[in-house]
Amino acid sequence: MKKLLATSLCYLLFSVTILSAQSMKQPPFLKKGDTVAIVAPAGIIKSNRSYVFQAAENYLKSLGLHVSVGKNVLKQGGHFAGSDEERCADFQTALDDPSIKAIWCARGGYGSVRILDMLDYTKFKKHPKWIIGYSDITAFHNQMNVLGYQSLHAMMCTSLESDATQIKETKSTFEKAIFGQELTYSIPSNSHNYHGNATGQLVGGNLSLLVSMLGSKTALDTSGKIVFIEEIGEYKYSIDRMMQSLKRAGFFDNCKGIVFGDITRIKNNPTKFGKIIYELLLDVVTEYNVPILFDFPAGHEPDNRALFLGRNVELKVNDQKSTLKFL
Secondary structure, three states: OHHHHHHHHHHHHHHHHHHHHOOOEOOOOOOOOOEEEEEOOOEOOOHHHOHHHHHHHHHHHHOOOEEEEOOOOOOOEOOEOOOHHHHHHHHHHHHHOOOEEEEEEOOOOOOHHHHHOOOOOHHHHHOOOEEEEOHHHHHHHHHHHHHOEOEEEOOOHHHHHOOOOOOHHHHHHHHHHHOOOOOEEEEEOOOOOEOEEEEEEEEEEEHHHHHHHOOOOOOOOOOOOEEEEEEEOOOHHHHHHHHHHHHHOOOOOOOOEEEEEEEEOOOOOOOOOOOOHHHHHHHHHHHHOOOEEOOOOOOOOOOOOOEEEOOEEEEEEOOOEEEEEEO
């Protein structure tokens, strides 16, 4: 009887763990006639680039959506798109309005973390909506994950400035994601990949932001999850330092897989690091014996495929093709 009770208890604990991994709340997917709010929570968009908002508005309208543009998006506050208070006001208005079904960030840069703790998520919890963006918007993705909600790592308004042919898949997957269509990716395998299969909740984002969240109340819990990482414009030694910081903080200890997106435009340093980027990254994560996928097309390059963060995925890393399927 004791053995039976112990077995039942273990099964219950296992079931609770699985349920917890699947329990991120999913905001309602969009349908035609819904309203999307455009906000600028981080870096400045100068007045000579105001066309970005018009292009974004036209694009959303072409999808049958209504648009609400934050009143402060063209404000200028040094490095930022207005003061912390102005950027926060636009974001808070969008969070609170039940008619807003998604919040689409105009650009990243830097600044989201400065307003993260100024926001009140009470009304958001009553009427959840998709938070959409990448790069500096990783701060909000972390916040959503901690609150228990899925979010969308995908293109921003400024992505529309790229050549149309280069962002064909970017836009296609963005549209599939916001309207709730299936997302399954099959990509050529990199010879540096570590083969294997894993299923778990996808979490992560920009490397610099993930490191900046360590030790805070918005640090990610990666246990039992598949970690996604992308970065741009850093020195190799800086990438290594950030990866080592994540490692020392236990970030990879109990993860089930790692997906590296674009890590590009690496800066040249007079002193050569001595390893290519794949080798540098493997030095940090090889010991965890989990599937590792390189070159997933998501990040700061024009081909930036949409990813549901906080949602379960099936990762299969093989010789010729590797797949990432959202469940």
